[in-house]
Amino acid sequence: MLTMEHIVREGHPALREPAAEVTLPPSEDDLHTLRSMIEFVMNSQNPEMAAEYGLRPGIGLAAPQLGVQKRMIAVHVYDKDGTLHSYALFNPKIVSHSVERTYLTTGEGCLSVDRDVPGYVPRYARITVKAVSLEGEEVKLRLKGLPAIVFQHEIDHLNGVMFYDHINKDDPFAVPEHAAPLE
Numbered sequence: 001m002l003t004m005e006h007i008v009r010e011g012h013p014a015l016r017e018p019a020a021e022v023t024l025p026p027s028e029d030d031l032h033t034l035r036s037m038i039e040f041v042m043n044s045q046n047p048e049m050a051a052e053y054g055l056r057p058g059i060g061l062a063a064p065q066l067g068v069q070k071r072m073i074a075v076h077v078y079d080k081d082g083t084l085h086s087y088a089l090f091n092p093k094i095v096s097h098s099v100e101r102t103y104l105t106t107g108e109g110c111l112s113v114d115r116d117v118p119g120y121v122p123r124y125a126r127i128t129v130k131a132v133s134l135e136g137e138e139v140k141l142r143l144k145g146l147p148a149i150v151f152q153h154e155i156d157h158l159n160g161v162m163f164y165d166h167i168n169k170d171d172p173f174a175v176p177e178h179a180a181p182l183e
């Protein structure tokens with residue numbers, strides 16, 4: 001199983017290199033990696049497992065955070081209605097998005113960043129994502145709220161983008177235009 005030792009940290013080139021599309025159908029290796037990614041995210045949210053293995057909680061993970069330059073992401077997050085959004089996906093792509101934006105009033109964090117970086121991270125409020133699931137099915141997801149934000153954080157990782165790249169350098173807490181806060 002994956003633990004924090006497998007997570008690369010800031011300064012590692014993998015975090016700034018774009019990731020390549022996964023050749024489908026996926027290899028046994030890619031299937032194993034993506035399965036271990038969603039397992040890690042779920043474990044990190046389980047108090048017993050997190051305590052046992054010293055896992056920092058996360059609501060998503062992208063393969064470059066493991067030093068694997070492939071377009072694979074895992075997301076396991078509850079939205080404000082308590083609905084679980086749990087996905088392990090190959091080649092996710094944002095195919096459309098709202099003009100409106102949003103941002104977490106708490107800011108964002110990253111397992112590859114061992115420090116707090118305060119500030120608002122502007123994200124699209126709503127996105128449509130196309131991807132291929134672990135089971136090999138094409139999926140089209142219409143996302144809003146926290147799930148939409150996490151997907152953008154993870155897909156950024158596939159493009160070598162870190163969450164703090166989006167924070168206003170002059171005023172980290174400047175309210176982004178056309179944006180509604182997400183508490």
Ligand SMILES: O=CN(O)CCNC(=O)c1cccc(Cl)c1Cl
Pocket residue numbers: 057058059060061062065104107108109110111112149150153154157
């Ligand atoms: O790339 C994934 N991580 O680094 C996992 C750790 N970060 C989080 O769980 C996290 C925390 C706050 C906001 C967002 Cl959007 C995310 Cl994603």
Ligand code: NI
Pocket residue numbers: 109110111112153157
């Ligand atoms: Ni991250």
